[in-house]
Amino acid sequence: MAASASSILAAAASSSCAAISPRLPRGAPAAASVPSLSRHSCPSLRASTARRRQSRFVASAAPTMQPPAESRVSTVVDVHLGDRSYPIYIGAGLLDEPDLLQRHVHGKRVLVVTNTTVAPLYLEKVTWALTHNNPNVSVENVILPDGEKYKDMDTLMKVFDKAIGSRLDRRCTFVALGGGVIGDMCGFAAAAFLRGVNFIQIPTTLMAQVDSSVGGKTGINHPLGKNLIGAFYQPQCVLIDTETLNTLPERELASGIAEVVKYGLIRDAPFFEWQEKNMSALLAREPSALAYAIKRSCENKAEVVAQDEKESGVRATLNLGHTFGHAIETGTGYGAWLHGEAVAAGMVMAADMSHRLGWIDESIRKRVVDILEQAKLPITPPETMTVEKFKNIMAVDKKVADGLLRLILLKGPLGSCVFTGEYDRKALDETLRAFCNN
Amino acid sequence: MAASASSILAAAASSSCAAISPRLPRGAPAAASVPSLSRHSCPSLRASTARRRQSRFVASAAPTMQPPAESRVSTVVDVHLGDRSYPIYIGAGLLDEPDLLQRHVHGKRVLVVTNTTVAPLYLEKVTWALTHNNPNVSVENVILPDGEKYKDMDTLMKVFDKAIGSRLDRRCTFVALGGGVIGDMCGFAAAAFLRGVNFIQIPTTLMAQVDSSVGGKTGINHPLGKNLIGAFYQPQCVLIDTETLNTLPERELASGIAEVVKYGLIRDAPFFEWQEKNMSALLAREPSALAYAIKRSCENKAEVVAQDEKESGVRATLNLGHTFGHAIETGTGYGAWLHGEAVAAGMVMAADMSHRLGWIDESIRKRVVDILEQAKLPITPPETMTVEKFKNIMAVDKKVADGLLRLILLKGPLGSCVFTGEYDRKALDETLRAFCNN
Incomplete structure (x- = not known):
């Protein structure tokens, strides 16, 4: 209809x-x-x-x-x-x-x-x-x-x-x-x-x-x-x-902005650049800025979903930061952190790991941290998350296939990512150690 | 795959x-x-x-x-x-x-x-x-x-x-x-x-x-x-x-045969005629007869489902006898009658009503009764089913649309049926009175 x-x-x-x-x-x-x-x-x-x-x-x-x-x-x-x-x-x-x-x-x-x-x-x-x-x-x-x-x-x-x-x-x-x-x-x-x-x-x-x-x-x-x-x-x-x-409460607004940032990072560099310039307008709920951010996000999502409705491939890229983020949500108990808050910290971790792998420049990693800080979103996991806790929870992620954890990582210029299980495990360990106290 | x-x-x-x-x-x-x-x-x-x-x-x-x-x-x-x-x-x-x-x-x-x-x-x-x-x-x-x-x-x-x-x-x-x-x-x-x-x-x-x-x-x-x-x-x-x-217990076998008979009645006269000749072989579990009945039933169902996967039209015809039958199942408590037993009595009622409407010859109505009797299936509802009970239960049938009860009825030569809400209500009343004690 x-x-x-x-x-x-x-x-x-x-x-x-x-x-x-x-x-x-x-x-x-x-x-x-x-x-x-x-x-x-x-x-x-x-x-x-x-x-x-x-x-x-x-x-x-x-x-x-x-x-x-x-x-x-x-x-x-x-x-x-x-x-x-x-x-x-x-x-x-x-x-x-x-x-x-x-x-x-x-x-x-x-x-x-x-x-x-x-x-x-x-x-x-x-x-x-x-x-x-x-x-x-x-x-x-x-x-x-x-x-x-x-x-x-x-x-x-x-x-x-x-x-x-x-x-x-x-x-x-x-x-x-x-x-x-x-x-x-x-x-x-x-x-x-x-x-x-x-x-x-x-x-x-x-x-x-x-x-x-x-x-x-x-x-x-x-x-x-x-x-x-x-x-x-x-x-x-x-x-x-x-x-x-x-x-909408402020925390909920910021939580939604995390997903907006995600679209820029995985596939839409001009949109990311627009967000860098317009983050204060978004936080101030400037109607035209919000309407544009929603529109462009929906367009990005619609394009990805039309290519891969049932997530057999490219749709998985919409989960940038979500594997780390989901571990945070589960590890801290559902509701303690909002979904977008956990995803924000998760995206910083994914960007860190991508940089350690040599897949993105330091400048991109820094822009990820900066825009999320500007949005007043967390850029590190809570202190209660240990390396052990991350590993245990991520081992049962839905994207594990035949024992291999696949991740969405940034690769190449701004706005490019990959969904892959082929990465150096050392980089993952280093990222986890860098973001956790033990 | x-x-x-x-x-x-x-x-x-x-x-x-x-x-x-x-x-x-x-x-x-x-x-x-x-x-x-x-x-x-x-x-x-x-x-x-x-x-x-x-x-x-x-x-x-x-x-x-x-x-x-x-x-x-x-x-x-x-x-x-x-x-x-x-x-x-x-x-x-x-x-x-x-x-x-x-x-x-x-x-x-x-x-x-x-x-x-x-x-x-x-x-x-x-x-x-x-x-x-x-x-x-x-x-x-x-x-x-x-x-x-x-x-x-x-x-x-x-x-x-x-x-x-x-x-x-x-x-x-x-x-x-x-x-x-x-x-x-x-x-x-x-x-x-x-x-x-x-x-x-x-x-x-x-x-x-x-x-x-x-x-x-x-x-x-x-x-x-x-x-x-x-x-x-x-x-x-x-x-x-x-x-x-x-x-498989005998009652369960007969129950399945009711659905086999249904395919013949709604769309496959030659299959119905084959069943008339081979019913004793089916009841004796003669392997080739069973295999043929299963094959032809699956072919009929596959054809109907391919035309109308989500039951927006022709697939409803697979429910011949099911509205009366479902009322019997609900009215007697699930499990008292097997599904196919209730459908058998329901098909006899549907044939009776079709004949009262002048839509099928008496000879077809009789063949429906005869083949189900031969299969040792019930041809009347249980005595506990009253006209009132039938009407109350059928009023909430899934095929009711905007208050109108649609039924699958036989119409024309053997192997032809219609799914319709356009029929004389008197015929439905007469059928219910003919099959119920009160």
């Missing part, structure tokens, strides 16, 4: 390229600071090129659909996955636009899945957006406890209980309203309920907006490990109302 | 069409009784036709791969689902052929999921088949309690506990060894473990061999309803060793 949404939006667009150059976010950065937008300035040209290519998975790095003139959608990023394609809408005040959301609802019944923190802030607004001028739709909701420790089977069952108790059928739509935990759980519930119903992501944290809501990874934790039970399941659309970031 | 298996088998086949006409099961029925086998007598011709067509979903009604000369595989039915395609191997003694099974195992770790009834009979044999001359593979197993009432989240978690406790990684393979409950649970566990690992179906009941192991429907029950949580997830292969039917 993403396709039909595309048609609606495409129909609203002018056929003249001159008239439909991609809109910048309101108060967007100057053109010089927005290097990628100029890459595809004519959507209709791009579309015909794509058709000529007949490639099954084509990633879009620029808006291909034009919202109606009165819409607050400043950007649409398409995730191209054949018949599982979908749009990501990014803009300020999108929850005030019932049409946008309603366009992607299937059937007459909706279940909003949210948590005790987000419900008081946005549940009423989302319910209004779903039902405004739309008397045929009825909305149920289930409010889960907030936190990573509730991302488990017992909490997931509450979603099924509600859906089945409300006699929802296959034509219903699940809506995830919240951060990464809600998105992952609601997505997995939608994947498994009646073997799959439609769902929509409304991420309300920067982490979820730039990373977890895009790409279809859903799931829950098992007592023995993170995200071990789940599904690849794509939403109908992702609706990012950047105004929801106004209620 | 089904594709590479195809290549292996194809390479073993001669390039001369004359030399590779599909093999009949050992002691196969005379050609006159096997109408479908003549439809595609040259695999290489068929393959090139399929390539020319470039159709995304193509169903095969005949073996396209030739097993090695010494193999006991009498038939291979391909399920064509693009990159999720896989073969169904059918033959006597296939569990004595380690190569066949090992060809579809990915990675070095295998988890066999079975139950307390099947484990003493076949677990050792399957473990041998997986490891014979294959020292690199290690096999774990988890033995679940037997029965529909254990098809729940708690039992499913035992599979995850074992997989995670054994530190299985994404390159492992799950093997379902048992009937429909084991196949559905193991399949869903494979779909959700690490967001999807490979799995193999080794069905040991006729019901699972002709129906539930083919087509990728997996899942568990919720306290409020059957199969409400699950996934569409296709196996690497289905391996049907017809010798496992030697240990």
Whole structure:
């Protein structure tokens, strides 16, 4: 149904390229600071090129659909996955636009899945957006406890209980309203309920907006490990109302910025350079800076996911810093460090190791440390993490294959990385010793 | 990887069409009784036709791969689902052929999921088949309690506990060894473990061999309803060793035959006529008759599933008799009646209603009753089922859409059916009153 949404939006667009150059976010950065937008300035040209290519998975790095003139959608990023394609809408005040959301609802019944923190802030607004001028739709909701420790089977069952108790059928739509935990759980519930119903992501944290809501990874934790039970399941659309970031705690904002930095490091040097210049604007929640950072992050993720939906190759590079980071999260107990905080320290460690291997210049290593410091993110693991602890936890990482730990490491000029198990073990040992007290 | 298996088998086949006409099961029925086998007598011709067509979903009604000369595989039915395609191997003694099974195992770790009834009979044999001359593979197993009432989240978690406790990684393979409950649970566990690992179906009941192991429907029950949580997830292969039917109780055999009869009624008149002539051979477990019935059932199911993997249309016709039957199962408590027993009575009711609507001749209605009686299956619901009970339970059927109960009904000549919500409600009422005491 993403396709039909595309048609609606495409129909609203002018056929003249001159008239439909991609809109910048309101108060967007100057053109010089927005290097990628100029890459595809004519959507209709791009579309015909794509058709000529007949490639099954084509990633879009620029808006291909034009919202109606009165819409607050400043950007649409398409995730191209054949018949599982979908749009990501990014803009300020999108929850005030019932049409946008309603366009992607299937059937007459909706279940909003949210948590005790987000419900008081946005549940009423989302319910209004779903039902405004739309008397045929009825909305149920289930409010889960907030936190990573509730991302488990017992909490997931509450979603099924509600859906089945409300006699929802296959034509219903699940809506995830919240951060990464809600998105992952609601997505997995939608994947498994009646073997799959439609769902929509409304991420309300920067982490979820730039990373977890895009790409279809859903799931829950098992007592023995993170995200071990789940599904690849794509939403109908992702609706990012950047105004929801106004209620986000500072630590959560910085945590999301860690993933933004990651995209620059693994594949987008101009974006990294833009971040170096605009970090204070991001931390000050300058709307246009946030909107651009979200847009460019989603574009990067959409491109990678379109190439490798089920992580058999290049998608693994999205986990830069995550193996070290996951060890920190596990080693300190889930929730002590936020995910992005652990990833930030992990990226510094990955950069250190890459430098020890002679794969990157010292200047790049230093820029990694500097930008994360500027974002007020940790650049070393907590003191409780020992070399031993790192090694034990990393030995059961999901990226271990046949006993070999594969890592994402930087290699070459800024914006280049590799996913490999072929590296000198000595460099890993040296990095661990350099970052741990014992 | 089904594709590479195809290549292996194809390479073993001669390039001369004359030399590779599909093999009949050992002691196969005379050609006159096997109408479908003549439809595609040259695999290489068929393959090139399929390539020319470039159709995304193509169903095969005949073996396209030739097993090695010494193999006991009498038939291979391909399920064509693009990159999720896989073969169904059918033959006597296939569990004595380690190569066949090992060809579809990915990675070095295998988890066999079975139950307390099947484990003493076949677990050792399957473990041998997986490891014979294959020292690199290690096999774990988890033995679940037997029965529909254990098809729940708690039992499913035992599979995850074992997989995670054994530190299985994404390159492992799950093997379902048992009937429909084991196949559905193991399949869903494979779909959700690490967001999807490979799995193999080794069905040991006729019901699972002709129906539930083919087509990728997996899942568990919720306290409020059957199969409400699950996934569409296709196996690497289905391996049907017809010798496992030697240990099957008589009631279970008859239950499977109900689904065999269903294929004839909904889409394959010649197969139905073959069953009318060969029912006593089936009940006597005559190997060639069983092998042919399984093969033709799998071919029918493969064709339907290839057209409509996720049941948006024609696949629903596989549920002939299931709405009435499901009401009987629910109304009498799961396990009191076997699934196929309830479906048999349900098919008689569907035929009765179709006749009342004037959609089929009396002669067809009678043949439905006769063949099921011959198979020693029930042709009426139990006395405890009232009109009221039927109506209440059928009101929450998964095929209800916007309050309208859609049914699979026979219409036209033998072997034709419709899936529709457009029928005279009076006929449904009359059928219910005719089959219930009050």
